[in-house]
Each structure stands twice: as C-alpha cells, then as structure tokens.
Amino acid sequence: MTSHDLRSQLASLTTEAFRPELADIDRLPTPDLARLMNAEDAAVPTAVARRLPEISAAIDAVAARMARGGRLIYAGAGTAGRLGVLDASECPPTFNTDPAQVVGLIAGGPTAMVTSVEGAEDSTELARQDLDALKLTPDDTVVGISASGRTPYAIGAVAHARAQGALTIGLACNEHSALAAAAEHGIEVVVGPELITGSTRLKAGTAQKLVLNMLSTITMIRLGKTYGNLMVDVRASNDKLRARSRRIVSLATGAADDEIERALAESGGEVKNAILALLADVDGPTAARLLEESGGHLRAALAHAPR
Numbered sequence: 001m002t003s004h005d006l007r008s009q010l011a012s013l014t015t016e017a018f019r020p021e022l023a024d025i026d027r028l029p030t031p032d033l034a035r036l037m038n039a040e041d042a043a044v045p046t047a048v049a050r051r052l053p054e055i056s057a058a059i060d061a062v063a064a065r066m067a068r069g070g071r072l073i074y075a076g077a078g079t080a081g082r083l084g085v086l087d088a089s090e091c092p093p094t095f096n097t098d099p100a101q102v103v104g105l106i107a108g109g110p111t112a113m114v115t116s117v118e119g120a121e122d123s124t125e126l127a128r129q130d131l132d133a134l135k136l137t138p139d140d141t142v143v144g145i146s147a148s149g150r151t152p153y154a155i156g157a158v159a160h161a162r163a164q165g166a167l168t169i170g171l172a173c174n175e176h177s178a179l180a181a182a183a184e185h186g187i188e189v190v191v192g193p194e195l196i197t198g199s200t201r202l203k204a205g206t207a208q209k210l211v212l213n214m215l216s217t218i219t220m221i222r223l224g225k226t227y228g229n230l231m232v233d234v235r236a237s238n239d240k241l242r243a244r245s246r247r248i249v250s251l252a253t254g255a256a257d258d259e260i261e262r263a264l265a266e267s268g269g270e271v272k273n274a275i276l277a278l279l280a281d282v283d284g285p286t287a288a289r290l291l292e293e294s295g296g297h298l299r300a301a302l303a304h305a306p307r
Contacts, residue, residue, distance in 0.1 A: 013148055013149075013150070013174050014173070014174050014175070014190060014192060014193060015147050015148055015173050015174055015191075015193065015194065015198070015200050015204055016148070016193075016197070016198045017192075017193035017197070018193070018197045019193050019197070022195065025195070036195065037195055037202075040194075040195050040202070040203060041202075041203065041206060043191065043192070043203070044191055044203050044206045044207050044210065045210065047189050047190055047191045047192075047207060048189050048207055048210050048211060050189075050190075051187050051188065051189050051211075054185065054186065054187045055187055055211060055214055055215070057185060058169050058185040058187060058215065059214065059215060059218045059219055059222070060222075061141070061167055061184075061185065062141045062167065062169075062215065062219050063218075063219045063222035063223060065138075065139045065140065065141055065167055066101075066139075066141070066219060066223060067222075067223060067295075068139045069139055070137065070138075070139030070140045070141060070167075071100065071101055071102065071103060071134075071139075071140045071141070072088075072101070072102045072103070072140075072141050072143070072215070072216065072219065073102075073103045073104075073105060073131070073134065073140060073141065073142045073143065073161075074087065074088055074102075074103070074104045074105060074142075074143045074145060074212070075105040075106075075127060075130070075131070075142060075143065075144050075145065075153065075154055075157035075158075076105075076106065076107070076144065076145035076146060076151070076153070076154050077106065077107035077108070077112075077120060077121030077146070077151050077153045077154065078107075078112075078116075078121060079147070079200060079201040079204075079205050079208075080145035080146050080147060080151070080154065080171075080205075080208060081104070081105070081106030081107055081112065081145070081153075082106060082112075082113055083145065083205065083208050083209055083212060084104040084105070084106065084143070084145050084212065085104030085105075085106055085113060086104070086209075087102070087104065087209075087212040087213070087215075087216050088102040088103055088104035088216075089104065090216075091216055091220070092235060093234070093235050093237060093241065094220075094231060094233075094234065094235075095220045095225040095231070095233045095234075096225070096233040096234065096235045097220075097225075097233075102216060103134065105127075105130045105131070105157070107120035107121045107123065107126060107127070107151075107153040108120030108121075108126075120153065121151050121152065121153045122152050122153070123152060123153060123156070124152045124153065124155065124156025124159070124160075125156070126153060126156075127152075127153045127154070127156035127157035127160060128156060128157075128160045130157070131157055131160055131161060131164075132160075136161060136164045136165075136166050137165075137166070138164075138165035138166060139166075140161070140166040140167070141166060141167040141168070141169065142157055142158060142161035142162075142166050142167070142168050142169070143168075143169040143170075143171060143212075143215065144157050144158035144168070144169070144170045144171065144179050144182070144183060145171045145208055145212075146170075146171070146172055146177075146179050147172065147173045147174075147200035147204035147205070147208070148172070148173070148174060148177070148200070149170070149172030149173070149174045149177020149178060149179040149180060149188070150174075150177065150178055150179070151179070154170075154179055155170075155178055155179050155182050158170055158179060158182045158183045159182050162182070162183070162184065167184060167185075168182070168183040168184045168185070169183050169184070169185045169186075169187065169215075170182055170183030170185070170186045170187065171187045171189070171208060171211055171212075172186075172187070172188050172189075173188070173189055173190060173191055173200065173203075173204040173207055173208070174188065174190065175188050175190055176188075187211060189204075189207040189208075189211060191203040191204055191206075191207050220233075223296070224294075224295065224296045224297035224298065224299075224300070225296075227252055227272070227275065227298045227299065228252075230248050230251060230252055231244075231248060231271075232248060232252070232271050232272040232275060232298055233271070233272055233296075234248065234271055236269055236271075242269075245264065245269070245271045246260055246261075246264070248271055248275075249263065249264065249271055249274050249275055249278070252275045252279070253275055253278040253279055255278045259278060260274070260278070263275075263277045263278050263284075266283065266284030267284045267287060267288070268284075270288075272291060272296070272298050273287045273288055273291060274287075275298065276290060276291060276298060276301050276302065276305070279302060279305075280301075280302060280305035280306070282305060282306070287301075290304060290305055
C-alpha cells in the first residue's frame, strides 16, 4: 500500500476524523479542557451499550471453549496490544488462572509495551508466527483488537486463528471494519472522532478497555471464578490480597475470625475451599474433592455437599 493510499484510508475512518470546532483547544483554560475531555469520555459507555448483544454472544462462545480447557488470547498493536496484555496479566491475581490461560500478544513483543517497534503492526506474518508459537487448538479464542479495524497484525491474527479452527473476535472502533469482517464475532464500538485527532488511546482505548473488562470478567463468572460478586478464586500473593482473602471468606460465611483462619489453614489458603468447608461444615480435603467434582463451581459444590 502506498503512502497516498494509506492517507486516503485513514481519512475515511471515524477514529481519524478532524474536528474543526476543536482547532483552538490549546488556547482554553485547563478547567475548560478538563470538562471538555470528561464530556467526551462520558459518551463511551453509551457506545459500548449499543454493542452489548454482540459482546454477550462473544462471551458465551468464549466461556464454552474455556470450559473445555481453551485459552483466551488477545492480539493487537500499540495501545490496543497493551490493553490486551494488561487484561491478560490481571487474570491470574484476580481469578487464580494459569498465566497461560489468558494471553496477551502485542506486535513487536514485550519491548513494544514501552517502546514503538518499527513496522511490527504492519506484519500479518508476525501475527501468524506469534500464534503458531502458542500451538492453537479449536478450543482457543483469539481476540484481534484495533481501534481503526485495519491494523494488519490484528487482522492477520484473526484470519490465521480462524483458519486453524479457533474462535475469533474482532474488536474495532469503526463501522464496516476489515477486522470485524474477518472474525466470527465482530464488535464495533463507534466512539467518534477523538479530542486530539487520531489519538485513539483516548475514547477508543477506553472503549476497548471496557469491552475487554467484560470479556474476561463475565467469562470468569461463567466459569465459576466468583461466588456472587466475591473473588473467591483470588490468589493471595501479598499482604493486601491475604487480608482481602480473609474478608471474602468472612463476607461469604459470616464466620468468626478464628474459624476463618482455621479453614484457610486447612485449605492451604484457597479461599473457595475455605468457604465451602465453613458453609458445608466439611474438612479441607472433602471441600477440595467436592469442588473438583463440581468443576470448580462453588454453588454446585454446595448443592452436592452432604447435609
């Protein structure tokens, strides 16, 4: 593609549109700029809400595959790639997932998290190589993320994954995008032109973060990673999380502190096991067995616990 062709393509994208009415914002007082930017951001949840049916369908498809042992894999370049890596990296401490269960791929590799890697986003071959290294299966899901919906790396990832039989999702912020068209599930959250022309780390980035939050969080709820709205699979890897673990057990059971400490000790610090042990009045090993037989779903384990 020539430079002229690329300029023409960008000029046609909503996310790249120039807004003449904002041409003098650099002259505005800071409070006015802050109010303007805040008003812009306020429109993002509404744009996401318009795509809730598509988002919900994608989540159900992801959850079905992950329940069979599949992985959730994000692929993007620049801000979109960083958002995918961020969401993936937060799943292990929040939901006690294996680090290989939710994966973030960014064009150019880890270096691209902090430094632009020349040409990486333009390579469909790089996307293929990154995915081949993961040895895709039909139970995996690949989510291509691109504000423009035209990024070759994201489109290449989705196209290659779909050819391998994996579930594919294309998340973009322009209508009629090549990325959404390439995926089985297309999600196009149109947030309009940015405050700073073409700076898609702003509204588009916020929209992508909101959608990724839903994809991972609701999938984990479907997989039994929560009990109500409690993070019962939280990994207590620091003092704050250890305190949170005790609070979660308390909120779920209403047990006294000494009972909570005993249940956590018997369960090796596993919050879900401790809750089951207290609510069903069983010992740690029995709680572990019941949870294993129930696929890790605490409510199901409680239903099958001895009375």
